[in-house]
Amino acid sequence: MQIIHSAKDMHSLSKLLRVSDKSIGFVPTMGALHEGHLSLVRRSKEENEITVVSIFVNPAQFGPNEDFEKYPRHREKDLAMLSSVEVDTVFMPEREEMCGKDETTSVDIGALGNILCGVARPGHFNGVATIVAKLFNIVSPDNAYFGQKDFQQCVIIKKMVTDLKCGVNVIMCPTVREADGLAMSSRNVYLTEPERKASAALYKALCHGREFILSKRPSAPSAVQDEIEKILKSEPLLNPEYIEMLKPENLEPTGKIELPVVICLAARIGKARLIDNILVKEEPSLPDDCAL
Amino acid sequence: MQIIHSAKDMHSLSKLLRVSDKSIGFVPTMGALHEGHLSLVRRSKEENEITVVSIFVNPAQFGPNEDFEKYPRHREKDLAMLSSVEVDTVFMPEREEMCGKDETTSVDIGALGNILCGVARPGHFNGVATIVAKLFNIVSPDNAYFGQKDFQQCVIIKKMVTDLKCGVNVIMCPTVREADGLAMSSRNVYLTEPERKASAALYKALCHGREFILSKRPSAPSAVQDEIEKILKSEPLLNPEYIEMLKPENLEPTGKIELPVVICLAARIGKARLIDNILVKEEPSLPDDCAL
Numbered sequence: 019m020q021i022i023h024s025a026k027d028m029h030s031l032s033k034l035l036r037v038s039d040k041s042i043g044f045v046p047t048m049g050a051l052h053e054g055h056l057s058l059v060r061r062s063k064e065e066n067e068i069t070v071v072s073i074f075v076n077p078a079q080f081g082p083n084e085d086f087e088k089y090p091r092h093r094e095k096d097l098a099m100l101s102s103v104e105v106d107t108v109f110m111p112e113r114e115e116m117c118g119k120d121e122t123t124s125v126d127i128g129a130l131g132n133i134l135c136g137v138a139r140p141g142h143f144n145g146v147a148t149i150v151a152k153l154f155n156i157v158s159p160d161n162a163y164f165g166q167k168d169f170q171q172c173v174i175i176k177k178m179v180t181d182l183k184c185g186v187n188v189i190m191c192p193t194v195r196e197a198d199g200l201a202m203s204s205r206n207v208y209l210t211e212p213e214r215k216a217s218a219a220l221y222k223a224l225c226h227g228r229e230f231i232l233s234k235r236p237s238a239p240s241a242v243q244d245e246i247e248k249i250l251k252s253e254p255l256l257n258p259e260y261i262e263m264l265k266p267e268n269l270e271p272t273g274k275i276e277l278p279v280v281i282c283l284a285a286r287i288g289k290a291r292l293i294d295n296i297l298v299k300e301e302p303s304l305p306d307d308c309a310l
Numbered sequence: 311m312q313i314i315h316s317a318k319d320m321h322s323l324s325k326l327l328r329v330s331d332k333s334i335g336f337v338p339t340m341g342a343l344h345e346g347h348l349s350l351v352r353r354s355k356e357e358n359e360i361t362v363v364s365i366f367v368n369p370a371q372f373g374p375n376e377d378f379e380k381y382p383r384h385r386e387k388d389l390a391m392l393s394s395v396e397v398d399t400v401f402m403p404e405r406e407e408m409c410g411k412d413e414t415t416s417v418d419i420g421a422l423g424n425i426l427c428g429v430a431r432p433g434h435f436n437g438v439a440t441i442v443a444k445l446f447n448i449v450s451p452d453n454a455y456f457g458q459k460d461f462q463q464c465v466i467i468k469k470m471v472t473d474l475k476c477g478v479n480v481i482m483c484p485t486v487r488e489a490d491g492l493a494m495s496s497r498n499v500y501l502t503e504p505e506r507k508a509s510a511a512l513y514k515a516l517c518h519g520r521e522f523i524l525s526k527r528p529s530a531p532s533a534v535q536d537e538i539e540k541i542l543k544s545e546p547l548l549n550p551e552y553i554e555m556l557k558p559e560n561l562e563p564t565g566k567i568e569l570p571v572v573i574c575l576a577a578r579i580g581k582a583r584l585i586d587n588i589l590v591k592e593e594p595s596l597p598d599d600c601a602l
Contacts, residue, residue: 029477036328122420123439123473129414147415148474155475158450181415182440183447185321 019100020107025116025156028109032070032158040067044159044186046150049073050090050204051099054194058163059103061191070157071100072109077117078124079145085289090207109157116152124148125182127174130269134170134282135293138259146171147178154184162186167193167201169282169295173269193294195221201294208290216253217287223249224296227281231298237274239263242281250285259284259291266297311392312399317408317448320401324362324450332359336451336478338442341365342382342496343391346486350455351395353483362449363392364401369409370416371437377581382496401449408444416440417474419466422561426462426574427585430551438463439470446476454478459485459493461574461587465561485586487513493586500582508545509584512577515541516588519573523590529566531555534573542577551576551583558589 022028035042043066045058055071062069073096080086093110100108124144130136131143154162164172172190179186193201199221200206200214209217223246230236230245243261250258263272266280282295314320327334335358337350347363354361365388372378385402392400416436422428423435446454456464464482471478485493491513492498492506501509515538522528522537535553542550555564558572574587 025475029475033328033477036325037331039329118473121473122422123470124418124420125474126416126418127414128416152473152475155477178415181410181413181444182417183317183321183444185325185447 019097019105021097022107022109023111025111028070028107028111028156031107032156035068036158041161042066042157042159043069044153044157044162045069045071046153046162046164047071047073048075048089048204049096050092050207051096052194052202052204054165054167054202056099056103057194058165058191059100059105061189062161062163063104065189066161068106070107070109070159071105072111072153072157074109074111074116074149074153076145076149077113078148079142081139081141084139085205085208090204109153116149125151125178127178130170130174130177133269134260134262134264135284136170138284138291143171143174147174150175151178151182151184154179154186159186161189163189163191165193166190166297167203167294169266169280170269173267177268199225201292203292205290205292208288210288213255213288213290216255217292219249219253219256220283220285220292220294221296223247224281224283224294228296228298231275231277231279239272239275242275246281246283250283255287257286259286311389311397313389314399314401315403317403320362320399320403320448323399324448327360328450333453334358334449334451335361336445336449336454337361337363338445338454338456339363339365340367340381340496341388342384342499343388344486344494344496346457346459346494348391348395349486350457350483351392351397353481354453354455355396357481358451358453360398362399362401362451363397364403364445364449366401366403366408366441366445368437368441369405370440371434373431373433376431377497377500382499401445408441417443417470419470422462422466422469425561426552426554426556427576428462430576430583435463435466439466442467443470443474443476446471446478451478453481455481455483457485458482458589459495459586461558461572462561465559469560491517493584495584497582497584500580502580505547505580505582508547509579511541511545511548512575512584512586513588516573516575516586520588520590523567523569523571531564531567534567538573538575542575547579549578551578 043062047055075089125147127147176188179188198218200217227242227246246261250256261283263279266278278299280297284293335354339347367381417439419439428435468480471480490510492509519534519538538553542548553575555571558570570591572589576585
């Protein structure tokens with residue numbers, strides 16, 4: 019497993035891989051890896067000749083009062099995990115090279131960045147889009163893999179790639195969950211034991227919302243929101259932030275529920291802010307099927 | 311000479327060229343070609359195995375009251391000129407593919423876009439940066455060529471490439487001028503005969519400004535501005551918009567003139583808005599030397 023620290027070296031390598039006509043799969047991460055990340059790596063390895071994983075905690079996607087400083091960093095453990103799944107190349111750039119003090123250019127993804135998590139995290143998605151644009155330029159992948167847990171992020175990256183003609187195939191992969199349904203996230207380490215238990219209500223509420231839609235066929239999103247809220251509120255530690263029903267392809271609101279629909283939610287619990295989502299389709303072939 | 315109309319085909323070609331390890335030189339244009347564009351093509355042909363020229367009148371860089379509709383378009387003449395200098399590939403995409411109605415993503419280049427021409431043309435440089443980012447993604451050039459006439463544009467594209475890690479070498483080439491010194495521009499066709507004659511004062515004023523700096527060594531930019539303004543005002547048809555002295559590498563203002571410095575100016579004349587600039591260095595090796 020090759021570890022590359024400079025953007026210049028990574029760019030040279032991707033150029034070399036281009037000349038040798040090797041397909042490149044890319045998994046951008048902020049480290050603190052878990053089984054969700056590894057599932058993306060495995061998918062990339064199935065579908066590409068070379069798999070590159072980046073580890074970079076991107077300051078541009080953290081707000082001034084967010085957890086940039088205390089975001090979990092486990093360099094050695096991360097590298098051991100990536101080595102165990104036989105990643106070809108790990109790109110671990112330095113902050114100054116990726117987000118230099120003199121940089122002024124950013125990618126603005128427009129209105130999609132101002133809804134859902136963008137309400138509580140202004141500027142977050144432009145920060146994500148900007149770093150992903152940089153990484154795509156450096157790595158020049160054929161395929162890039164993102165987890166469905168960050169549904170809004172996936173839709174935004176797809177939009178950016180379409181709009182800016184990045185020529186990268188963006189692939190959304192199913193959320194990987196703990197035994198009780200909690201979506202895996204690097205931020206789950208922030209949870210105390212009681213908070214961790216209470217957090218299982220998020221996926222439980224989403225599954226109930228899907229069942230409710232498929233069995234009762236309500237037309238008003240508010241009826242489903244009420245059902246979901248009831249379950250979330252049964253856990254006093256959880257503070258729901260939003261519960262939204264949206265068109266999966268563009269995150270437009272559904273005035274009247276029409277399938278397919280994605281239910282997205284966010285809740286605060288202790289020091290953590292957790293998000294999750296579920297797709298509701300006529301014939302869900304899998305519990306967490308995410309093929310759009 | 312190959313003519314490509316779709317971004318998909320152009321992307322496939324550039325991918326193929328990458329595999330065959332051919333260096334790609336790229337000259338983005340809005341058509342209405344003149345000798346200035348051809349000089350960029352010749353430079354590209356000297357330095358690259360393949361030269362791609364794009365022709366696209368980019369709506370995103372025109373303001374609502376600007377000349378997008380009447381911007382000169384001479385498709386057949388342009389193609390004949392490009393064929394005469396043996397361009398390999400011309401990329402002429404359709405508006406809908408490059409700037410679709412549903413697009414929301416843009417490149418924001420920050421404060422550099424709000425000075426000089428950005429004052430009279432808000433949003434112009436973000437429009438330029440966005441289309442150039444798209445074109446770079448589609449063409450994936452090694453080297454891209456821009457004329458010094460659009461000095462601010464060159465600095466901004468260099469900045470974008472650095473910030474977003476585009477991996478493209480941006481090369482600024484000397485302004486090509488008419489016999490009386492007027493910088494070649496597709497917009498010169500807007501000038502009536504008397505306006506055309508009066509426009510020669512722009513370059514005359516710039517040359518005088520340079521001479522004045524090199525001989526008198528003034529420290530205050532205003533002294534030079536006054537000298538230049540005097541010459542511009544001698545032509546009643548010319549309405550100067552700005553005369554600025556800036557650091558060539560980042561367009562920061564010079565409180566006190568220190569070489570090298572670039573003098574940038576813009577003036578309105580009839581239906582046209584003309585810009586020009588000159589570099590002032592200790593040992594100018596060429597009348598219009600633009601090596602930064």
